[in-house]
Amino acid sequence: MYIFGASGHGKVIASILLAKKRDLKGFIDDNPKAFELMGLPVYPTSKIKNIAIEKTIIGIGDNRTRKQIAETFKADFFSVIHPSAVLCENIKINKGTVVFPNAVINVGTVIGAHVIINSGAIIEHDCILEDFVHISPNAAIAGGVKIGEGTHIGIGACVIPGITIGKWATVGAGAIIIKDVPDFAVVVGNPAKIIKYHEE
Numbered sequence: 001m002y003i004f005g006a007s008g009h010g011k012v013i014a015s016i017l018l019a020k021k022r023d024l025k026g027f028i029d030d031n032p033k034a035f036e037l038m039g040l041p042v043y044p045t046s047k048i049k050n051i052a053i054e055k056t057i058i059g060i061g062d063n064r065t066r067k068q069i070a071e072t073f074k075a076d077f078f079s080v081i082h083p084s085a086v087l088c089e090n091i092k093i094n095k096g097t098v099v100f101p102n103a104v105i106n107v108g109t110v111i112g113a114h115v116i117i118n119s120g121a122i123i124e125h126d127c128i129l130e131d132f133v134h135i136s137p138n139a140a141i142a143g144g145v146k147i148g149e150g151t152h153i154g155i156g157a158c159v160i161p162g163i164t165i166g167k168w169a170t171v172g173a174g175a176i177i178i179k180d181v182p183d184f185a186v187v188v189g190n191p192a193k194i195i196k197y198h199e200e
Contacts, residue, residue, distance in 0.1 A: 001022055001025060002028050003026075003028070003059040004027075005028070005069075006028075006031065006037045006042045010029075014038055019083075024040060026040045027041070027043070055076050056075035057079070057096060058077070061134060063134055063151075064132075064150065066114050067114070067131070070113070070132075077095045078095065079093055080097075080099070085103045086105070087099070088106045088107040090108055096114035097114060098115075100119040103118070104122045106122075106124045108126040109128070112129055114131055116133070120138045124140075124145075125144070129147045130167070131149050133147050136155040136156075138155060142158075142160050142162075142163075145162065148166045148168070151168060152170050152171065153165075154171050154173035154175060155173045158176050166180075166181055166183035167183045167184070168183060169186070169187070171188075172187060172188030175188050175192040176190040178191045
């Protein structure tokens with residue numbers, strides 16, 4: 001097993017794998033200054049002869065970078081779920097997704113590929129999170145919410161039931177979402193308001 005990205009996010013994933021006594025061979029990162037992390041070697045992509053056959057997870061928090069790597073390197077991506085996470089029955093979690101300590105995913109929810117559900121986050125029943133979404137620590141997503149590809153929900157944000165948040169949007173830390181959020185919007189505050197848009 002390898003972690004793609006020798007960063008803080010990668011370290012947290014490594015700590016989960018090592019605690020589960022999984023055979024973690026090291027990190028993959030093209031940063032020329034990174035040689036070792038947590039006592040494990042850091043390999044440049046050129047040194048991994050056939051990434052496609054290796055079990056790999058992307059340990060990078062930035063959603064666009066995670067998507068770029070997933071599309072560039074056709075590795076055997078796997079998911080990581082911390083033992084303290086609470087996963088109810090009848091949920092679906094796709095490849096490359098990470099669920100961190102004390103997160104809760106409730107019944108009927110569908111989680112896309114390469115999603116991050118960070119520490120203490122709550123995803124209630126019947127939600128849909130598309131690929132490359134990042135839910136930050138202690139964010140609370142109520143039932144029936146849909147979150148589009150690549151969207152980042154900030155730390156401690158709250159989303160009321162039935163809301164739709166578009167793709168590649170950003171919800172600021174502590175924001176309270178009480179109405180739908182369009183694609184590429186950046187929203188902050190209580191109640192959340194649009195302050196700008198990302199470029200497509």
